[in-house]
Amino acid sequence: MNNLKGKVAIVTGASKGIGAGIARALASSGAAVAVNYATDKAGAEGVVEAIRSAGGTAIAVQGDVAKAQDVQRLFAEIVKTLGTPNVLVNNAGVFQFEPIDAVTEETFHWQFNTNILGPVLLTQEALKAFPASGGSIVNIGTVISNNPFANASIYAATKAAMDAISISLSKELGARNIRVNTVAPGHTETEGTRRIGFVGSDAARQMVSQTPLGGRFGSPDDIAPTVVFLASDDAAWLTGERICASGGWR
């Protein structure tokens, strides 16, 4: 498929997990892709290598999404190396599931800074860098933003804020032909969900048992095609949408 030929895409948090799957899928549809990472240089370089060996174009770019200077540098590197970006996927995100009395200022700000301040900073830079013809912003939310389970209050709140920001921005940026949509994954097996012990947990087992399609965990490859669609001109008349990629769990 070449429906993203000529597009330049930035995927934040693409060194592993869902972001890596999205970066690979955008590249295999023809986009040149900037694979952003915070700490995992080897992971990001592995994703770039996989894309290049499949005939695609990609670069790895370090940057903490929650730091304005990093985000500005990231865009400068992308413009210089790949050209004018017109697709932004705000995927980088962190999650900590814990009871409310365990929440600290540190875990609160870590999740809000990464999951909300990050996409805000990226969007601000994208508005400066996108061409006059417009572009596509895809924010990665979660199915639990409107159906949170216990011990997920802060994480779910960050993603509910993301849902609200996406709708507001879709109205604010429509006149510039910049579309803003959200993809809300369900339970997806990634390095992140394995690291926190979610894979194999009671909450996960319950979600899996209630998943209409397949009764299984999703994989990054289940999420990526929806992002490719929203990034493409096939979705030219869609903005402010929230699509659940969750096997029907909601």
Ligand SMILES: NC(=O)c1ccc[n+]([C@@H]2O[C@H](COP(=O)([O-])OP(=O)(O)OC[C@H]3O[C@@H](n4cnc5c(N)ncnc54)[C@H](OP(=O)(O)O)[C@@H]3O)[C@@H](O)[C@H]2O)c1
């Ligand atoms: N997995 C699920 O079940 C699930 C479900 C719904 C929604 N989501 C959402 O999907 C997204 C990806 O989740 P995942 O499970 O793939 O996570 P993951 O496996 O933990 O990967 C997280 C990615 O985000 C990057 N990252 C973290 N903090 C960053 C920062 N400050 N600046 C730049 N990059 C940063 C990491 O970079 P480094 O490795 O380089 O540090 C890594 O590439 C998140 O927004 C998450 O909330 C996940």
